[in-house]
Amino acid sequence: MSRYLLLLLLVLSPLAQAIDSRQFANPEQQEAYETLTSELRCLVCQNQTIADSNAELAADLRRQVQEMLEQGKSREQIVQFMTDRYGDFVLYKPPFKAKTSLLWLGPMAFLVVGLVAVFLVIHQRRSRSSLGDNSAEATQAEKLAKIRRILDEEDAS
């Protein structure tokens, strides 16, 4: 019984209220507030969004987002406001720039390198196994010849 209860709680936990839910008159603003606060990083507790964090700075940033939305500022204006002050680090999804290209393209480059390596290994194996039988026979014959030579030498002596 308690196991099912635990499971139920685990399933329902994402429905838990944000630590600081704010009400907006306009549902669009409400939605913008919720997406923005879950995309901005709290700089004090760096692995939390400002929606999740209890830090005072996060509360200040939430208040700032709310005020700017109520002033009719757009999403882009708010994101710009934050990056002007805290840099790209405040964004959980950093923009694609020369400086962040390694971050964005790195995984792709690793994938390509991995695929090339797999292809080369398979190619090598295949060409070796097609040669395999002949070469095994050849070495067998060589060994036999060598043994015969040694035996012949012993007979001679």
Place this chain on the structure above:
Amino acid sequence: MLKYLLPLILFIVMAIFLAVGLNLNPSEIPSPLLDKPAPAFAAPKLLAPTEKLTNADLMGKVWLFNVWASWCVSCREEHPVLNEFAKQQAVTIVGLNYKDEAAAAKNWLETLGNPYNVSMMDQDGRIGLDWGVYGVPETFVIDKKGVVRYKHTGPVSWNDVQTVFLPLIAKLQEEMP
């Protein structure tokens, strides 16, 4: 030969990357304010709340902007360094008393000494937000044109003062306003 060398080379490259990553300080975030005009402010002075301090008051001077609070533990560590720094009279030191109570802040300055030429109050943290403050103490150097030239996050040590701040300030003092 390559078959055995390649994994070794890959391992060394990865080890170097990880070692560098381990030694970086994640709380040091480069400030986007560098080489940009200092954010505008107009805030009441801590010791004279009826008067306001603005950027215009500091134009033509090289000044240090130090964010501090009486609740901040690292500020206590930094305070003697600032007191010593102030004695050198190399630069105007402006304090931002960040999210603090005026009475506690005044008490702090009375008991530990006041290195600031002037301190202003930022009780709701709005000025701090404009400066991108995320961890107190933070220290900025602003030149005669009102441009931010340097930012230090965390407590300033006497070594920082001698190797970074004093040489930079001497250079900025020579620039024309």
